Amino acid sequence: MIKVNENPPLYLLDDFEFPDPYEPFDEGFVGASYDLYPKRLLEGYSKGFFPWYQDDEGMYHWFVLNERxxxxxxxxxxxxxxxxxxxxxxxxxxxxxxxxxxxxxxxxxxxxxxxxxxxxxxxxxxxxxxxxxxxxxxxxxxxxxxxxxxxxxxxxxxxxxxxxxxxxxxxxxxxxxxxxxxxxxxxxxxxxxxxxxxxxxxxxxxxxxxxxxxxxxxxxxxxxxxxxxxxxxxxxxxxxx
Missing domain, CATH: 3.40.630.70 (Leucyl/phenylalanyl-tRNA-protein transferase, C-terminal domain)
Incomplete structure (x- = not known):
């Protein structure tokens, strides 16, 4: 996991770790991953994150909204x-x-x-x-x-x-x-x-x-x-x- 921006926080999810969900993300956007391996999905969902869409470059965008x-x-x-x-x-x-x-x-x-x-x-x-x-x-x-x-x-x-x-x-x-x-x-x-x-x-x-x-x-x-x-x-x- 690499933090690519400090304020607002933004991450490249290049391993199976996820950041603190209480960080002040911009409109709930956490960052992106190259894949949706089963382990990544299980880790993300269990901690409160979910992937919402795939961009034109094939990256999967992850979110943890302020309201759910x-x-x-x-x-x-x-x-x-x-x-x-x-x-x-x-x-x-x-x-x-x-x-x-x-x-x-x-x-x-x-x-x-x-x-x-x-x-x-x-x-x-x-x-x-x-x-x-x-x-x-x-x-x-x-x-x-x-x-x-x-x-x-x-x-x-x-x-x-x-x-x-x-x-x-x-x-x-x-x-x-x-x-x-x-x-x-x-x-x-x-x-x-x-x-x-x-x-x-x-x-x-x-x-x-x-x-x-x-x-x-x-x-x-x-x-x-x-x-x-x-x-x-x-x-x-x-x-x-």
Whole structure:
């Protein structure tokens, strides 16, 4: 790790170390790395950092925002309409059945105020490798047997960071999120790190936390400085009645 600028601090992440997340970074931008090796991703996420995009020179930009949105798994907001869909036999929800399809759908989603996608082929390759190791999970929504929505995220010990969502049918990603939050609760996982605050996730119960609040929460949940494991039982089922 090389500090290339003092004020604001900026780093070249050329090894597997990360700086103090409490440093006064400019708009949360920490620095860049040449790669997204599994060890780098695990170290970064467990300490509160995440990569956001890849620049034209192939460098991966890392961030630790001053404000972060977290969704407590026992504070998810739902509606009667969504609950009816969850109970419907037409809908089904699964985990890790279509990871590659999910991440590529997320990469192709057209979003407001964004040109293109931050999910480059480099991201897809890196997170696919981490998925093979068990540290990235995909959640899928099916309607009448067809994949219509879902999301994927990084799972380290009791920490889950949601990365990106997509839907091809209204409410498909919301339903997947509600379903998965029930599974996380059953596994003793208290929150999803939604990273960037959004109106969509705020409407589902997400709340904004200051860095001084969310960094200790992430460290405790991820077991920072301890062994990296994935502790989510993906076989857990939830019955809505």
């Amino acid at each position: 949105m977290l969704l407590k798994t026992d504070e998810v907001k739902t509606t009667k309409k969504l609950l009816r869909k969850l109970r419907s036999s037409k809908w089904d929800f699964k985990i890790n059945t279509r990871f590659e399809d999910v991440i590529r759908h997320c990469a192709n989603v057209k979003r407001k105020h964004e040109n293109g996608t931050w999910i480059s082929e480099g991201f897809i390759k890196a997170y696919s490798e981490l998925h093979n190791y068990g540290f990235v999970i995909s959640v899928e929504s099916y309607y009448e047997g067809e994949l219509v929505g879902g999301f994927y995220g990084v799972a380290i010990n009791k920490y889950f960071s949601g990365e990106s969502m997509f839907h091809l049918k209204p409410d498909a990603s919301k339903l997947a999120l509600i379903y998965f939050c029930d599974i996380l609760k059953q596994n003793g996982i208290e929150f999803i790190d939604c990273q960037v605050p959004s109106e969509h996730l705020g409407s589902m119960g997400g709340k904004v936390y200051k860095k001084e609040e969310f960094i200790p929460m992430i460290w405790e949940a991820s077991g920072y400085n301890n062994r990296f494991e994935t502790n989510i039982d993906t076989e857990t089922e939830k019955v809505y009645d």
